[in-house]
Amino acid sequence: MAEEKHHHHLFHHKKDEEEQPAGGYGGEAAAEYTETTVTEVVSTGEDEYEKYKKEEKEHKHKQHLGEAGTIAAGAFALYEKHEAKKDPEHAHRHKIEEEIAAATAVGSGGFAFHEHHEKKQDHKDAEEAGGEKKHHHLFG
Numbered sequence: 001m002a003e004e005k006h007h008h009h010l011f012h013h014k015k016d017e018e019e020q021p022a023g024g025y026g027g028e029a030a031a032e033y034t035e036t037t038v039t040e041v042v043s044t045g046e047d048e049y050e051k052y053k054k055e056e057k058e059h060k061h062k063q064h065l066g067e068a069g070t071i072a073a074g075a076f077a078l079y080e081k082h083e084a085k086k087d088p089e090h091a092h093r094h095k096i097e098e099e100i101a102a103a104t105a106v107g108s109g110g111f112a113f114h115e116h117h118e119k120k121q122d123h124k125d126a127e128e129a130g131g132e133k134k135h136h137h138l139f140g
Helices: 046-086 088-128
Strands: 003-015 031-043
Touching (some): 046 088
């Protein structure tokens, strides 16, 4: 496994009680700065495979949320359509709410579709990372 190291330098503000003048300003004038180095280890292989599998799982979850949103918004649109027929006095309001719910259903469906393709891409990337072998199916 090849490992790469990335260094991040963070500057921390440090105040010393002893160096502050007694009658002066106790703020920024007597401040001292220290530097800390953080080392981040990035490895390939098994960790990369796990990363892609985790992302695939997240996209699957988001896809299911998008599908649930599509169903809920579509059901609400149908309900508002029914209310528009049932309540002619407020029919215009119900029609507007129906159209908003329908647009929401379309947007949520688009989100689910997008997440489905992201999930497929992560699955493909995980296979390329060496975690899974290609499956050969007879009928499909």
